[in-house]
Amino acid sequence: MLHIFVTEQLQIYMRRDVYQAIADPTRREIINLIAHRSMNLNAVAENFDISRPAISRHIKILTECGLIVIKQQGRERYCEARPGELKQVAEWVESFRIFWTAKLDALEMFLNEEDNRAKKAPKKKTRGK
Numbered sequence: 069m070l071h072i073f074v075t076e077q078l079q080i081y082m083r084r085d086v087y088q089a090i091a092d093p094t095r096r097e098i099i100n101l102i103a104h105r106s107m108n109l110n111a112v113a114e115n116f117d118i119s120r121p122a123i124s125r126h127i128k129i130l131t132e133c134g135l136i137v138i139k140q141q142g143r144e145r146y147c148e149a150r151p152g153e154l155k156q157v158a159e160w161v162e163s164f165r166i167f168w169t170a171k172l173d174a175l176e177m178f179l180n181e182e183d184n185r186a187k188k189a190p191k192k193k194t195r196g197k
Contacts, residue, residue: 086153089133094118095126099135099149106139106146 089095094116101107101115113123127147130136134153139146 086133086135086157089129089135090154090157092126092129094123095130095135098123098126098130098147099151102136102147103149103151106148108144108146112147 090099097115098112101112109120109124109127112127113120116123127136127138131138134150136147136149139148
């Protein structure tokens with residue numbers, strides 16, 4: 069019994085990872101759809117060629133990782149984006165942008181120096197036939 073509980077808790081923890089949530093193109097599109105206005109679940113589902121239960125599973129994962137919230141308004145449930153959770157992804161990507169920008173700048177400098185050396189080097193005369 070404890071094994072099942074631990075396994076379920078581990079699965080929930082794993083699904084709460086923002087990186088896993090945005091790895092799926094359907095979930096990214098759901099975030100894009102509701103980024104500017106809240107939508108009810110049926111309106112979200114109408115934008116996809118998959119079943120409503122499949123959309124509900126995607127919504128659940130996005131909710132568990134905090135990328136969206138569900139608000140009850142009467143009998144309708146509306147999805148609202150919480151893009152602030154994407155900040156950790158943006159920071160992670162930014163660290164690589166900084167890293168690769170520095171590497172590419174260094175490569176550019178090296179290639180420019182090599183080009184300048186090649187231009188300054190005396191040209192060797194070749195024997196004519």
